[in-house]
Amino acid sequence: MPTPNSNQRPPVNVYAASGQLSVALPIPGAHADHTHVTVAADRLRVLAECKYSQDQQHFLQREWQVGAFELDLELPQLVDPERSRAVLNLGVLTVMAPISNEGQGERQVPVE
Numbered sequence: 001m002p003t004p005n006s007n008q009r010p011p012v013n014v015y016a017a018s019g020q021l022s023v024a025l026p027i028p029g030a031h032a033d034h035t036h037v038t039v040a041a042d043r044l045r046v047l048a049e050c051k052y053s054q055d056q057q058h059f060l061q062r063e064w065q066v067g068a069f070e071l072d073l074e075l076p077q078l079v080d081p082e083r084s085r086a087v088l089n090l091g092v093l094t095v096m097a098p099i100s101n102e103g104q105g106e107r108q109v110p111v112e
Contacts, residue, residue, distance in 0.1 A: 010069050014076060016099065021079050024094045027069045032088045032111040037095055039081040041103030044095055046071040078103035086111045 010025040027035065029050030038045040048069045077099050084097035086109045095109065 009071060012071065012073060014073075016077065019099050020096055021075060021077055021099050022094060022096045023073065023075075024092055025069075025071060026092050027088070028091045030069065030088065030091070030093070035086075035088055035093060035111045037086040037093070037109040037111055038106060039079065039084040039095065039097055039109050040106040041078045041081060041100070042075050044071065044073045044075055046093065046095070048093070081105050081107040081109075084109050088112070 010027055012023055012025045014021070014023050016022070023044055025046065027046075027048045027050075030048040031050075034050070035046065035048040046069070050068070078101060079097035080100040080103050081097065082105065084095065084107065086093060086095045088094075088111050093111070
């Protein structure tokens with residue numbers, strides 16, 4: 001798993017709709033193969049690393065960085081980790097899990 005070199009924590013949006021809890025976070029430059037998602041009944045962990053090197057770039061302005069991202073988020077409601085899924089599209093990772101009063105366990109979720 002990647003080791004974040006700068007401990008960047010991306011901003012998150014958490015919302016509930018149709019019996020499902022969703023968490024969306026921007027992780028620019030990350031690829032699904034380098035993004036690790038773990039869903040527990042009450043917690044979401046994301047480790048993502050961008051392989052796009054910026055070391056050789058001569059920046060004239062730099063307002064966002066590509067690199068390692070880490071998120072450890074306590075969820076506001078219990079979820080079912082076994083039925084959760086994760087989708088990375090256009091630099092935004094969205095993790096969706098059904099809300100469950102009996103949520104338990106933990107699962108590595110493949111990123112689509």
